[in-house]
Amino acid sequence: MQKAVISRLGEYEIRTCEKEDIPPVIEINMRTLPEHYSDYFYYEILSEHPDTFLVAELRGVLVGYIMCRIEYGFSQLKRLSLARKGHVVSVAVEEEHRGKGIGTALIQAAHAEMAKKTATECYLEVRVSNKPAISLYERLGYKVTSRVDAYYRDGEGALVMAAKVER
Ligand code: ACO
Ligand code: ZN
Numbered sequence: 236m237q238k239a240v241i242s243r244l245g246e247y248e249i250r251t252c253e254k255e256d257i258p259p260v261i262e263i264n265m266r267t268l269p270e271h272y273s274d275y276f277y278y279e280i281l282s283e284h285p286d287t288f289l290v291a292e293l294r295g296v297l298v299g300y301i302m303c304r305i306e307y308g309f310s311q312l313k314r315l316s317l318a319r320k321g322h323v324v325s326v327a328v329e330e331e332h333r334g335k336g337i338g339t340a341l342i343q344a345a346h347a348e349m350a351k352k353t354a355t356e357c358y359l360e361v362r363v364s365n366k367p368a369i370s371l372y373e374r375l376g377y378k379v380t381s382r383v384d385a386y387y388r389d390g391e392g393a394l395v396m397a398a399k400v401e402r
């Protein structure tokens with residue numbers, strides 16, 4: 236099957252995730268984040284939201300992913316209005332490939348795909364202590380819209396952050 240390259244960053248390619256990418260995506264998640272999901276969850280998101288599940292690849296090896304859903308509900312940005320929203324469920328880059336713009340490229344590419352699906356905003360939850368991720372999101376226009384105490388299993392709270400997405 237033809238793999239759809241969305242953007243390039245030096246030798247890194249940002250492209251849509253395929254079924255056979257799910258095992259390495261799960262491995263990246265295991266190595267980089269305390270939040271894990273059942274294998275089924277990854278395949279389900281891929282089958283329901285294939286355009287906004289992206290991977291970063293370097294010479295045939297996956298080094299990062301972003302997994303998103305498109306939802307419809309109350310806007311995080313405009314009080315009492317309804318909106319189609321992208322939801323970044325999980326994003327991660329292998330440690331030795333961080334700080335090179337891959338996280339930025341994954342989020343920007345996901346935003347572009349969300350906008351094609353007529354989403355007007357994107358939101359996510361992030362641990363209050365996750366400074367590198369929070370500063371990256373802020374640089375990409377995300378603002379904190381709320382805070383959820385004890386959101387994570389270990390009791391840590393989450394910031395809900397949201398940004399406009401544009402075509
Ligand atoms: N390591 C990490 N960051 C570095 C490094 C380095 N060696 N060198 C520089 N940086 C800086 C960059 O300058 C940039 O700074 P800024 O955002 O303040 O301008 C920032 O760190 C990283 O930006 P990118 O290179 O675009 O992003 P990266 O490819 O490093 O990925 C990510 C960011 C995904 C948050 C990564 O750190 C990661 O995988 N962390 C562990 C998993 C995680 O926390 N994921 C997010 C959870 S929340 C959620 O999933 C919704
Ligand atoms: Zn979430």
